[in-house]
Amino acid sequence: xxxxxxxxxxxxxxxxxxxxxxxxxxxxxxxxxxxxxxxxxxxxxxxxxxxxxxxxxxxxxxxxxxxxxxxxxxxxxxxxxxxxxxxxxxxxxxxxxxxxxxxxxxxxxxxxxxxxxxxxxxxxxxxxxxxxxxxxxxxxxxxxxxxxxxxxxxxxxxxxxxxxxxxxxxxxxxxxxxxxxxxxxxxxxxxxxxxxxxxxxxxxxxxxxxxxxxxxxxxxxxxxxxxxxxxxxxxxxxxxxxxxxxxxxxxx
Ligand code: IPE
Ligand code: IPE
Ligand code: MG
Numbered sequence: 745x746x747x748x749x750x751x752x753x754x755x756x757x758x759x760x761x762x763x764x765x766x767x768x769x770x771x772x773x774x775x776x777x778x779x780x781x782x783x784x785x786x787x788x789x790x791x792x793x794x795x796x797x798x799x800x801x802x803x804x805x806x807x808x809x810x811x812x813x814x815x816x817x818x819x820x821x822x823x824x825x826x827x828x829x830x831x832x833x834x835x836x837x838x839x840x841x842x843x844x845x846x847x848x849x850x851x852x853x854x855x856x857x858x859x860x861x862x863x864x865x866x867x868x869x870x871x872x873x874x875x876x877x878x879x880x881x882x883x884x885x886x887x888x889x890x891x892x893x894x895x896x897x898x899x900x901x902x903x904x905x906x907x908x909x910x911x912x913x914x915x916x917x918x919x920x921x922x923x924x925x926x927x928x929x930x931x932x933x934x935x936x937x938x939x940x941x942x943x944x945x946x947x948x949x950x951x952x953x954x955x956x957x958x959x960x961x962x963x964x965x966x967x968x969x970x971x972x973x974x975x976x977x978x979x980x981x982x983x984x985x986x987x988x989x990x991x992x993x994x995x996x
Contacts, residue, residue: 756971760928762806763799764950766942767792769934769958782826787960789830793838798964799879800845802971806880806924808852810942814888817857828862831885835865839872846878852920853887854895882924889944892920921946929974931967933959951977 767788774784792809799807812827842849849870855863866885896918900910916922926946932938935956939947953970955962978985 754968754972756802756975758975759803759971760951760974761804762808762925762927762929763804764808764810764927764930764943764947765795766810766930766932766936766940767959767962768932768936768940770960772934773958773960781823782830784960785827785830789834791960791962794963795967796842796845796847796879796881798967800847801964802967804879806882806927808882808884808921808924808927808943810884810887810940812853812885812887813941814853814886814891815941817886828858832862832865835869839869842881843873843876846876847873848876848878848880849873850880850882850924852882852884852892854891855886857886880924882921884942887920888941889939890941893945895920915945919945926950929953929970931955931962931970933957933962949979949981951979 770784770788771781772784773787774781777783796807811831816827817824839849851866851870855866858866866883896915899918900914905914921943924946926948927943927950929952930943930947930950931953933955935954937954943950951974953973955966955970957966983991
């Protein structure tokens with residue numbers, strides 16, 4: 745792994761195909777500096793550019809970011825409106841650049857509750873970037889893991905699915921994440937150690953990485969540290985190490 749600031753002797757044997765991030769700590773980052781919370785959300789958004797670049801550099805194929813949860817509607821109206829505005833601005837300002845860099849945008853969650861302007865912008869950005877394949881950036885906005893499962897069950901019933909047709913693979917197909925591999929690594933910044941309704945189905949065998957670092961400060965080096973820790977993990981999937989290794993060797 746050649747790079748300017750990463751020690752050259754460190755090599756990553758395995759790069760996770762899919763990293764998901766709970767980008768937490770924007771509010772505390774701002775409060776620590778005597779700034780309004782929205783300044784923290786802006787700093788967090790700028791940081792996202794850096795992390796997207798780092799993912800492209802490290803050859804990560806999927807990055808899912810938790811940016812607005814179904815529970816975040818319960819925040820003060822000003823903050824909710826500010827966050828919606830930031831998403832709109834990001835699409836306006838960054839779409840061309842992301843498209844040029846080969847980033848494909850996807851959305852998970854419900855778009856129905858967003859303003860029609862914002863909804864259309866999100867839909868357009870998905871359409872414009874649909875053939876890109878360098879990195880898939882999946883934005884979890886108005887996303888909740890329980891809501892996703894409820895939505896999936898409702899649609900299965902609407903489609904007349906019979907009980908004996910329901911299995912793991914079918915449920916996965918009905919989730920917002922259909923077609924996206926499960927995350928290998930889930931990172932949560934800011935020291936909180938909970939799932940907060942994020943990818944509760946898909947994360948069943950993800951490796952978790954928690955850091956005290958607040959999201960606006962979680963830079964390329966911090967991501968690299970997480971990847972090093974990920975490389976030290978033994979993913980057993982309920983088996984014994986030797987069996988898991990044997991299966992991997994046979995598969996590859
Ligand atoms: C995460 O930062 C971003 C969103 C939830 C939108 P927070 O806003 O939760 O920041 P803290 O946790 O209050 O510091
Ligand atoms: C999770 O962070 C949601 C996002 C990062 C978008 P929160 O700050 O909303 O989660 P809790 O309230 O600490 O669990
Ligand atoms: Mg938070």
